[in-house]
Amino acid sequence: MVRSFEGYALTTAEILYHLPDHPHLVQTYVWQQYDVAPKFPALQQFLDFWSKNLEGKLHSVQVAQAARGRDKLRYANVSLAVH
Numbered sequence: 001m002v003r004s005f006e007g008y009a010l011t012t013a014e015i016l017y018h019l020p021d022h023p024h025l026v027q028t029y030v031w032q033q034y035d036v037a038p039k040f041p042a043l044q045q046f047l048d049f050w051s052k053n054l055e056g057k058l059h060s061v062q063v064a065q066a067a068r069g070r071d072k073l074r075y076a077n078v079s080l081a082v083h
Helices: 041-053
Strands: 008-018 026-036 058-066 073-075
Touching: 008 041, 026 041, 041 058
Parallel strands: none
Antiparallel strands: 008 026, 008 058, 058 073
16 A cells, blocks of 8 residues: 555556567567556566567567556556667
């Protein structure tokens, strides 16, 4: 609860990435954690780790965040640099 006062909210990211052995195919990965909009530092850290350590090249990332005090998701109007 304290983190919600600091701006943290449940954040969900749908990550599409190319399969390493079949780059023409795209796979989905769902990431979820409490993070702070609009910069999403935890998500940025995860995507940096992915880019440096995993073979599947990132295709796109779609981010949604739970509205504070409500059980609804809203799409975050943010553009994240993947490279």
